[in-house]
Amino acid sequence: MPISNAARWTEICEIQTKLMRELANQFPQRSQQLNHIADGWQGVKKQAQSNGVPVR
Numbered sequence: 207m208p209i210s211n212a213a214r215w216t217e218i219c220e221i222q223t224k225l226m227r228e229l230a231n232q233f234p235q236r237s238q239q240l241n242h243i244a245d246g247w248q249g250v251k252k253q254a255q256s257n258g259v260p261v262r
Contacts, residue, residue: 212254219251 226244230237 212257215254216251219247219254222247223251 223244226240226247230240230244233240
């Protein structure tokens with residue numbers, strides 16, 4: 207089912223990804239976890255860009 211606000215979700219995902227990457231740089235002891243979260247936001251972004259259809 208396509209999502210109507212896919213463009214906004216794409217923006218939000220980009221903001222969240224950037225934030226997680228910056229936090230990973232500031233807190234090296236949590237770098238792996240924060241980068242994993244950032245990767246998850248990138249996955250959500252890809253889904254939003256494909257109109258809500260899960261990407262495999």
